[in-house]
Amino acid sequence: MARKKIALIGAGMIGGTLAHLAAQKELGDVVLFDIAEGIPEGKGLDIAESSPVDGYDSRLKGTQDYKDIADADVCIVTAGVARKPGMSRDDLLGINLKVMKSVGEGIKAHAPNALVICITNPLDAMVWALQKFSGLPKEKVVGMAGILDSARFRYFLAEEFDVSVESVTAFVLGGHGDTMVPLERYSTVAGIPLPDLVEMGWTTQDKINSIIDRTRKGGGEIVALLKTGSAYYAPAASAIQMAESYLRDKKLVVPCAAYLSGEYGLNDLYVGVPIVLGSGGCERIVQVNFTAEEKAMFENSVGAVRELMDACIKLDPSLG
Numbered sequence: 173m174a175r176k177k178i179a180l181i182g183a184g185m186i187g188g189t190l191a192h193l194a195a196q197k198e199l200g201d202v203v204l205f206d207i208a209e210g211i212p213e214g215k216g217l218d219i220a221e222s223s224p225v226d227g228y229d230s231r232l233k234g235t236q237d238y239k240d241i242a243d244a245d246v247c248i249v250t251a252g253v254a255r256k257p258g259m260s261r262d263d264l265l266g267i268n269l270k271v272m273k274s275v276g277e278g279i280k281a282h283a284p285n286a287l288v289i290c291i292t293n294p295l296d297a298m299v300w301a302l303q304k305f306s307g308l309p310k311e312k313v314v315g316m317a318g319i320l321d322s323a324r325f326r327y328f329l330a331e332e333f334d335v336s337v338e339s340v341t342a343f344v345l346g347g348h349g350d351t352m353v354p355l356e357r358y359s360t361v362a363g364i365p366l367p368d369l370v371e372m373g374w375t376t377q378d379k380i381n382s383i384i385d386r387t388r389k390g391g392g393e394i395v396a397l398l399k400t401g402s403a404y405y406a407p408a409a410s411a412i413q414m415a416e417s418y419l420r421d422k423k424l425v426v427p428c429a430a431y432l433s434g435e436y437g438l439n440d441l442y443v444g445v446p447i448v449l450g451s452g453g454c455e456r457i458v459q460v461n462f463t464a465e466e467k468a469m470f471e472n473s474v475g476a477v478r479e480l481m482d483a484c485i486k487l488d489p490s491l492g
């Protein structure tokens with residue numbers, strides 16, 4: 173059976189990490205596409221030269237030609253710019269919107285049957301624009317943010333409870349920004365929801381509140397430390413989990429930016445919600461019940477996403 177093909181559009185910090193992980197996991201052959209000459213070729217060759225040591229047979233190719241992504245099964249998009257200290261994700265909108273247009277056209281022309289996973293920020297607005305520019309089916313275009321935000325939440329909770337990260341589940345929904353919605357009632361240790369753990373006296377509400385605050389600012393914490401760019405190991409791991417769920421039809425239930433048409437009472441926008449991710453792409457949107465407080469937080473987050481979409485339409489009226 174022929175190998176699957178994974179196209180990475182953008183071969184920067186996340187793109188290179190994605191290539192390494194995809195090859196190590198033998199998800200398929202990897203094409204790194206970037207406008208920067210030499211970078212995708214160099215990273216592809218460097219990773220390929222590690223394959224005899226690590227023992228995997230994925231092939232890697234770097235390119236500046238969209239023809240090389242032909243018939244890819246998965247395209248993961250990180251093309252664009254990342255923020256530096258002092259910037260918000262939203263400051264990237266103008267530059268990255270133009271990038272989404274060229275990437276969308278490239279994918280439409282050469283890999284129209286792929287599952288497209290967008291990572292470029294500001295995520296919810298960029299995945300929405302990318303779907304429109306590419307014209308691919310909405311269930312085949314998804315955004316990565318919720319798995320990352322939930323992983324940060326899980327990691328901080330595991331530290332607090334001094335338990336395995338594997339025993340902690342969490343759902344962070346909403347837009348990928350300061351308004352994101354970490355859901356306490358749907359986050360657990362061994363299936364026990366956080367409010368019950370507070371009641372049992374294993375932690376305090378104050379500690380949970382500060383973990384939620386740290387989760388919301390998790391991206392900025394890394395930017396402040398790195399100074400030259402933003403997080404890439406955890407974002408890449410999160411997107412690879414999505415690609416794997418699609419390619420192996422695992423049907424993981426994961427929070428992703430998905431296109432809503434009526435779910436949660438919302439239309440024509442992408443925002444973070446739990447989805448079933450299988451060989452059909454976004455196979456189901458899971459509509460969880462919200463308390464009044466959770467609903468207000470989710471709506472506030474949706475409002476922030478809509479503002480960014482409006483800003484996109486102002487810059488490119490074809491999106492309207």
Ligand SMILES: NC(=O)C1=CN([C@@H]2O[C@H](COP(=O)(O)OP(=O)(O)OC[C@H]3O[C@@H](n4cnc5c(N)ncnc54)[C@H](O)[C@@H]3O)[C@@H](O)[C@H]2O)C=CC1
Binds near residue numbers: 254401407
């Ligand atoms: N959704 C999420 O949870 C996260 C999103 N991000 C976002 O992911 C994006 C990528 O981050 P990094 O890999 O760290 O950035 P990076 O700057 O290391 O890599 C971006 C790459 O895109 C390339 N590029 C620029 N314009 C292009 C075009 N038109 N076509 C193809 N390639 C193009 C650049 O040459 C560069 O190699 C940023 O927008 C960042 O904010 C980062 C972390 C998490």
Ligand SMILES: O=C([O-])CC(=O)C(=O)O
Binds near residue numbers: 390403
């Ligand atoms: O914070 C950033 O700019 C990158 C990002 O989205 C994250 O790490 O969550």
